[in-house]
Amino acid sequence: MTDLRGKVAFVTGAARGQGRSHALALAGAGADIVAVDICQDIDAAPYPLGTKEDLEETANQVRALGRRIITSATDTRSSEQLDSVVAQSVSEFGTIDITVANAGIWALGNLWELTDDQWNTVLDTNLSGVWRTVKSVVPTMIKGGGGAIVLTSSVNGYEAGGGMTHYVAAKHGVLGLMRNAALELGRYNIRCNAVCPGIVDTAMNDWQGSYDMMAGRPGGTPEDRRNGAYNWSALSDRGLLPSTSISKAVLWLASDDSSDVTGVALPVDGGHSVLPGTNPDPVITGRVSS
Helix, strand or coil, X not given: CCXXXXXXXXXXXXXXXXXXXXXXXXXXCCXXXXXXXXXXXXXXXXXXXXXXXXXXXXHHHHXXXXXXXXXXXXXXXXXXXXHHHHHHHHHHHCCCCEEEECCXXXXXXCXXXXXXXXXXXXXXXXXXXXXXXXXXXXXXXXXXXXXXXXXXXXXXXXXXXXXXXXXXXXXXXXXXXXXXXXXXXXXXXXXXXXXXXXXXXXXXXCCHHHHHHHHCCCCCCHHHHHHHHHHHCCCCCCCCECHHHHHHHHHHHHCHHHCCCCCCEEEECCCHHHCCCCCXXXXXXXXXXX
């Protein structure tokens, strides 16, 4: 089993969804956790974001695993806030060995109809916020002799997605950031990789705009979201992926099990990346759908 005892992991977007799942996976392997989340809504995100109560629930679950945790309502759009929580973490835990830059939002809109604010907010959160997170932890990692950084990109980090130009541009940028970080930080024994999730079952895509997109028409339903997800995977019986599936990849990239791996974009997408489009004939619970 992966052993992270004695390690400290810094996780952004940790109040719920993939971020909480990653924090619990790392804690389950023995790491102490620094969990941060903005804990307030953002106008450009058309769904409610995680709350302070959600972040505290993450903390409760980490403590139930016998690990220590620091939580902070931190906005990754602010270097000052990130630097402050990193300093607090080093003061209390002594170091940061692992960083998972996971915080992000998803929004829809035709590229010619996006406002400057919509564009800037998504880019500032999903790309610049990842850069700020990396920038804030690197000096501590260099001082500590190395570490592992995992960035959350997306299958939209290497493919287009209709009606989400700002999101796609940001996630493409995350992969460029990851590769350059791997290049520049390798001499300090700091590895940097990215995970590229497919459609994951989280609140980020559980809202009306997502239902409509998956249905291909206005008036979509939660059932359209669930059923449509099967068309995004090449493997049988794969629809909306659980956050834990992505967390297994994060855990591997964060651990010494991948000690010679850096600069890699790892898809965790049920085989979506090998499809020529969407799967027109997915296998669902042993039957072929029409």
